[in-house]
Amino acid sequence: MKISIERGTLLKAIGQAQSVVERRNTIPILANVLIEAEGASASFRATDLDIEVIDKGAAMVERAGSTTVSAVTLHEIVRKLPDGALVTLTDDGTTGRLTVEAGRSNFSLATLPKEDFPVMASSEYSSNFTILAPVLRRLFDKSRFAISTEETRYYLNGVYMHIADGENGRVLRCVATDGHRLARIDAPMPDNALDMPGVIVPRKTVGELRKLLDDDEMMIAVSVSETKVRFATPDVTLTSKVIDGTFPDYTRVIPQGNTRKLEVDAAEFAKAVDRVATVSSERSRAVKLSLDEDRLVLSVNAPDSGAAEEELAVAYGDERLEIGFNAKYLLEIANQVDRENAVFMFNSSGDPTLMREGNDTSALYVVMPMRV
Amino acid sequence: MPSLCRDCLTPFESGRRCPSCGRPRVKSHPELFELSIAHMDCDAFYASVEKRDNPAIRDKPVIIGGGRRGVVSTACYIARIKGVHSAMPMFQALKLCPEAVIVKPRMEVYVEASRAIRALMEELTPKIEPLSLDEAFMDLTGTTRLHGAPPAVMLARLVKRMKDEIGITGSIGLSHNKFLAKVASDLDKPRGFSVIGKAETDDFLRDRPVSLIWGVGAVSRANLERAGIRTFADLLRWDRRDLHERFGSMGERLWHLARGEDRRPVSAHAPVKSISNETTFSEDTSSTEILDGHIWRLAEQVSDRAKARDRAGRIITLKLKRHDHTSLSRRLTLPDATQMADRIYRTARDLFDQVGNQGPYRLIGVGLSDIIASSQADLTQDLLDPKASQRAKAERATDEIRARFGKDAIVKGRSLR
Numbered sequence: 058m059k060i061s062i063e064r065g066t067l068l069k070a071i072g073q074a075q076s077v078v079e080r081r082n083t084i085p086i087l088a089n090v091l092i093e094a095e096g097a098s099a100s101f102r103a104t105d106l107d108i109e110v111i112d113k114g115a116a117m118v119e120r121a122g123s124t125t126v127s128a129v130t131l132h133e134i135v136r137k138l139p140d141g142a143l144v145t146l147t148d149d150g151t152t153g154r155l156t157v158e159a160g161r162s163n164f165s166l167a168t169l170p171k172e173d174f175p176v177m178a179s180s181e182y183s184s185n186f187t188i189l190a191p192v193l194r195r196l197f198d199k200s201r202f203a204i205s206t207e208e209t210r211y212y213l214n215g216v217y218m219h220i221a222d223g224e225n226g227r228v229l230r231c232v233a234t235d236g237h238r239l240a241r242i243d244a245p246m247p248d249n250a251l252d253m254p255g256v257i258v259p260r261k262t263v264g265e266l267r268k269l270l271d272d273d274e275m276m277i278a279v280s281v282s283e284t285k286v287r288f289a290t291p292d293v294t295l296t297s298k299v300i301d302g303t304f305p306d307y308t309r310v311i312p313q314g315n316t317r318k319l320e321v322d323a324a325e326f327a328k329a330v331d332r333v334a335t336v337s338s339e340r341s342r343a344v345k346l347s348l349d350e351d352r353l354v355l356s357v358n359a360p361d362s363g364a365a366e367e368e369l370a371v372a373y374g375d376e377r378l379e380i381g382f383n384a385k386y387l388l389e390i391a392n393q394v395d396r397e398n399a400v401f402m403f404n405s406s407g408d409p410t411l412m413r414e415g416n417d418t419s420a421l422y423v424v425m426p427m428r429v
Numbered sequence: 430m431p432s433l434c435r436d437c438l439t440p441f442e443s444g445r446r447c448p449s450c451g452r453p454r455v456k457s458h459p460e461l462f463e464l465s466i467a468h469m470d471c472d473a474f475y476a477s478v479e480k481r482d483n484p485a486i487r488d489k490p491v492i493i494g495g496g497r498r499g500v501v502s503t504a505c506y507i508a509r510i511k512g513v514h515s516a517m518p519m520f521q522a523l524k525l526c527p528e529a530v531i532v533k534p535r536m537e538v539y540v541e542a543s544r545a546i547r548a549l550m551e552e553l554t555p556k557i558e559p560l561s562l563d564e565a566f567m568d569l570t571g572t573t574r575l576h577g578a579p580p581a582v583m584l585a586r587l588v589k590r591m592k593d594e595i596g597i598t599g600s601i602g603l604s605h606n607k608f609l610a611k612v613a614s615d616l617d618k619p620r621g622f623s624v625i626g627k628a629e630t631d632d633f634l635r636d637r638p639v640s641l642i643w644g645v646g647a648v649s650r651a652n653l654e655r656a657g658i659r660t661f662a663d664l665l666r667w668d669r670r671d672l673h674e675r676f677g678s679m680g681e682r683l684w685h686l687a688r689g690e691d692r693r694p695v696s697a698h699a700p701v702k703s704i705s706n707e708t709t710f711s712e713d714t715s716s717t718e719i720l721d722g723h724i725w726r727l728a729e730q731v732s733d734r735a736k737a738r739d740r741a742g743r744i745i746t747l748k749l750k751r752h753d754h755t756s757l758s759r760r761l762t763l764p765d766a767t768q769m770a771d772r773i774y775r776t777a778r779d780l781f782d783q784v785g786n787q788g789p790y791r792l793i794g795v796g797l798s799d800i801i802a803s804s805q806a807d808l809t810q811d812l813l814d815p816k817a818s819q820r821a822k823a824e825r826a827t828d829e830i831r832a833r834f835g836k837d838a839i840v841k842g843r844s845l846r
Binding site: 236 | 810
């Protein structure tokens with residue numbers, strides 16, 4: 058194999074590959090990227106056995122072929138090469154080395170046989186549809202913060218993507234929760250998505266997927282089966298196993314009867330929460346919300362380190378209420394609000410609270426209060 | 430030299446026999462009436478209680494331990510002569526001492542005896558730091574005028590009263606700090622009364638092994654030996670900074686201890702770092718149902734201890750020992766600390782399911798660590814488990830019923846498995 062490829066193209070392709078590769082693994086070949094050159098392009102494939110990413114880039118292929126080489130090392134080398142350099146990768150198939158040349162730099166890297174590289178079994182996808190990148194970006198960006206890291210509840214270690222009944226018909230819905238807060242984000246259902254099986258997209262996949270979604274014009278091809286999900290752009294194909302488990306029935310968690318409504322400027326609210334929480338050094342910092350006629354007082358009382366209080370002008374017309382929340386959870390939820398106003402719906406100080414953006418129900422958050 | 434008769438508690442100036450009662454149980458030491466930090470350690474506590482309650486076994490070797498399997502929890506001094514010691518597997522103990530009488534532990538009785546001893550100690554000083562049921566540190570500094578007698582006399586009286594009123598003997602170590610007091614109590618067991626004075630501290634320590642230090646086990650000892658440290662004299666040769674560099678905060682402590690210095694106060698509320706309970710089965714088991722029952726019981730014991738101290742923990746640990754003595758351990762950090770048996774049980778059970786059944790097991794344990802005050806615990810409920818708050822209320826109600834009507838007044842069906 059002998060190819061020449063522009064440094065920027067190579068960096069982008071190898072960048073995605075090296076982030077999929079597990080840093081610590083016991084199977085040497087999994088640290089490698091599989092390079093395959095044919096026609097006018099080269100593809101770079103990496104896997105951790107749960108996720109596989111294939112990134113294609115335009116290349117001058119002098120001699121077609123393939124080999125595998127350490128993804129992290131190759132990435133580091135390319136990263137350190139000067140911008141605009143032309144990189145030549147040569148593998149003569151006899152020395153067991155891959156030569157990397159750029160200008161006066163010359164590297165020789167150990168390779169492993171391409172036959173040993175595990176290629177993810179292709180599967181039948183029962184559902185295929187396309188969706189605009191910014192729509193998918195919103196679904197995952199607004200829900201991923203609520204993904205659980207608790208390994209015993211592995212079925213919460215991802216975003217549950219499925220088709221559901223929204224207020225105005227069918228929607229493509231993403232839900233994530235860790236048992237303390239929950240995010241439920243809807244987008245109009247794309248054509249051909251109706252039969253899509255509900256899948257739990259693992260946390261790492263969500264992170265990798267996010268890198269494909271920066272281009273506002275890009276159409277993403279989504280394929281879903283009971284066990285796998287695939288997201289593809291013309292250059293990049295990301296295939297991932299989904300979490301084998303049942304996502305809990307989140308609908309019964311979303312409070313229906315919360316009537317006490319608070320409307321507040323989301324950005325101001327988030328800043329105020331952040332400020333008052335500063336005085337407490339505890340890991341689970343509690344912020345108390347004291348609500349009265351159009352008045353909200355945020356307070357933190359940490360016996361060991363100090364106290365803080367801040368008052369905000371809000372719209373609130375119900376009876377007095379005092380309720381506590383974990384400051385971190387409150388901040389994360391407030392930070393999801395894109396518009397001006399966040400609407401909180403309370404019941405009592407012991408019941409889950411609902412938050413949405415204005416009257417829009419396409420993004421809904423639930424947060425559990427904390428005893429204060 | 431200041432002397433004290435340990436039988437009639439008469440202090441006197443010198444002599445090998447008590448001038449008052451004529452008996453020879455005399456303790457003499459130049460600093461006898463100046464020292465005030467003490468460590469009291471009961472002699473083969475569990476076995477002594479059993480012998481007290483059953484005179485028929487008084488002159489026989491007695492081993493306290495559970496069942497045919499398990500380990501020795503206490504051996505009386507007769508059994509110790511044969512080489513039996515605590516933590517030894519039972520079968521090995523029986524090989525060494527086949528004529529031993531095995532008694533199953535009766536914890537309630539030991540707790541009762543321990544309380545009675547504690548009450549006697551509390552008459553001497555409020556500064557008591559219990560280490561377990563049968564040993565405690567006491568700080569008697571400044572009590573001489575109150576009692577009309579120096580600490581040594583009061584301590585001799587304490588062990589005398591323990592023997593006369595409770596029927597349990599104990600050994601006293603008297604010194605100028607906790608480290609040396611504990612070392613001293615072990616010098617002359619059983620029924621000992623040992624003193625390590627300030628003047629003799631350096632000479633006393635010099636040629637002793639560093640394993641004398643409480644907390645220096647096999648691993649630390651090997652580490653120290655690799656650094657050429659076997660005795661306190663070896664330790665004295667080390668520079669303070671080098672010790673710190675090589676052994677961290679432990680090195681700093683070693684530097685002080687090498688000089689017989691220990692500034693830790695005797696504190697009734699020593700911070701708890703972890704709470705755990707474990708049980709060894711009489712027969713190996715891989716039955717999920719039986720193991721589940723044990724997980725519940727252990728979770729409840731851990732929770733009881735946490736509640737008694739107003740503590741809660743963030744990390745739940747599950748420990749399993751297989752039939753071939755290999756260990757498995759899993760831990761989980763909760764987002765919010767807990768002291769509730771229900772949450773400890775559920776988390777430990779999740780961990781158990783994660784391990785999968787790799788039995789048969791011979792031991793199971795449940796632990797709680799990363800301890801904080803309970804006022805900062807159980808602040809949030811699980812969104813996905815709305816019944817949790819009901820269960821928490823039920824558990825608090827259960828606790829109240831038990832506090833009034835006794836431990837067995839109400840139990841979960843699960844714990845009967």
